[in-house]
Amino acid sequence: MKGSFPIDKFRELRTPFYYYDTDVLQKTLDDVCALAGNYYNYEVHYAVKANANHKVLSIIREKGLGADCVSGGEVRAAVKAGFPASKIVFAGVGKADWEINLALDYDIFCFNVESVPELQVINELAAAKGKVASVAFRINPNVGAHTHANITTGLAENKFGISLEDMDGVIDLALTLKNIKFLGLHFHIGSQILDMSDFVALSKRINELQDKLEARQISIGHINVGGGLGIDYKNPNGNLIPDFKSYFSTYAEHLKLRPGQALHFELGRAIVGQCGSLISRVLYVKQGANKQFAILDAGMTDLIRPALYQAHHKIENITSEEAAEKYDVVGPICESSDVFDKAVSLNKVKRGDLIALRSAGAYGEIMASSYNCRELPHGYTSAELI
Numbered sequence: 491m492k493g494s495f496p497i498d499k500f501r502e503l504r505t506p507f508y509y510y511d512t513d514v515l516q517k518t519l520d521d522v523c524a525l526a527g528n529y530y531n532y533e534v535h536y537a538v539k540a541n542a543n544h545k546v547l548s549i550i551r552e553k554g555l556g557a558d559c560v561s562g563g564e565v566r567a568a569v570k571a572g573f574p575a576s577k578i579v580f581a582g583v584g585k586a587d588w589e590i591n592l593a594l595d596y597d598i599f600c601f602n603v604e605s606v607p608e609l610q611v612i613n614e615l616a617a618a619k620g621k622v623a624s625v626a627f628r629i630n631p632n633v634g635a636h637t638h639a640n641i642t643t644g645l646a647e648n649k650f651g652i653s654l655e656d657m658d659g660v661i662d663l664a665l666t667l668k669n670i671k672f673l674g675l676h677f678h679i680g681s682q683i684l685d686m687s688d689f690v691a692l693s694k695r696i697n698e699l700q701d702k703l704e705a706r707q708i709s710i711g712h713i714n715v716g717g718g719l720g721i722d723y724k725n726p727n728g729n730l731i732p733d734f735k736s737y738f739s740t741y742a743e744h745l746k747l748r749p750g751q752a753l754h755f756e757l758g759r760a761i762v763g764q765c766g767s768l769i770s771r772v773l774y775v776k777q778g779a780n781k782q783f784a785i786l787d788a789g790m791t792d793l794i795r796p797a798l799y800q801a802h803h804k805i806e807n808i809t810s811e812e813a814a815e816k817y818d819v820v821g822p823i824c825e826s827s828d829v830f831d832k833a834v835s836l837n838k839v840k841r842g843d844l845i846a847l848r849s850a851g852a853y854g855e856i857m858a859s860s861y862n863c864r865e866l867p868h869g870y871t872s873a874e875l876i
């Protein structure tokens with residue numbers, strides 16, 4: 491076993507595959523629960539979009555978190571893993587009728603509604619079932635996040651949420667609809683956020699909105715600030731557990747909750763990111779004109795983040811102790827963007843070596859595709875292998 495990887499077991503398995511260290515996941519969950527638990531009214535939902543592996547979901551559910559879903563498929567996956575419907579929230583700009591009906595049938599806790607037409611459809615579908623749908627409005631707070639442009643969601647130019655100007659009108663409309671119960675407001679400004687000042691800016695915006703609502707004698711029971719807390723991709727071993735303490739205390743300090751209000755969080759990456767690695771075999775070491783390539787059997791179909799967001803994942807040769815050399819680490823896909831990283835320093839690589847791409851527990855396995863008719867990677871937990 492090198493580091494915390496069961497290498498002998500790995501050698502028996504077909505690569506590439508995802509490996510989830512359940513100790514790391516448990517420790518992360520313990521930390522989240524303990525720190526959120528310092529505030530009696532904080533409720534953490536796990537953002538299923540980050541990783542819907544059934545075994546991972548089950549571990550998270552056992553700790554008592556809720557589930558944040560963005561599709562009917564995710565609602566199903568959450569229910570299958572045992573999340574109580576009373577702890578499921580359902581967001582997304584384009585909910586199809588069948589997805590709304592499914593969520594109504596389960597009596598989920600709350601729809602995070604993103605437009606007037608969506609509100610009207612939910613009202614009609616709930617009426618047809620003789621039900622009342624609980625909703626929160628996702629407000630686009632026009633607050634930026636210091637992160638990659640593709641994962642910023644809270645700017646006015648983004649497709650997400652209801653604009654600040656339209657908020658009052660939408661709430662007024664909701665209050666007239668018989669099959670709608672208005673619970674509160676929902677926000678999400680982006681992902682992989684490490685600068686707490688972004689969450690301070692969101693808190694301040696929410697304070698302004700709450701003051702406005704109060705002036706109109708509208709009181710709400712729930713505020714949902716979404717997710718977005720980032721992880722340390724450069725130094726996973728040094729920072730295995732994200733800084734939940736700063737995260738929760740930032741909100742505690744800056745967001746003025748009214749008595750009895752619950753504050754909801756939808757954390758994805760921070761919960762599952764560091765527990766996962768993509769494990770791959772080296773197929774070939776190829777000498778180029780002025781560099782060498784380590785060609786892996788994993789590619790952008792297994793982990794698309796480097797190709798899509800220029801994301802960095804720490805790469806380790808977990809089966810070599812030889813002196814380090816520099817490699818461009820690439821996959822087998824017929825696309826020139828199928829590069830995991832360039833000029834990476836790795837212990838000398840040879841055919842058959844096992845390579846770990848770290849911090850791949852979030853938005854890894856779940857974003858895999860079968861492009862090039864490739865098989866989807868399997869996901870194993872350490873509990874299964876050790």
Ligand code: LLP
Nearest residue numbers: 537678681682716717718756757758759853
């Ligand atoms: N809530 C909402 C409404 C969201 O849209 C998201 C993520 C989350 C919660 C969870 O955010 P987290 O805590 O994981 O940052 N595929 C990209 C990330 C896309 C995030 C989409 N929304 C990546 O690989 O970086």
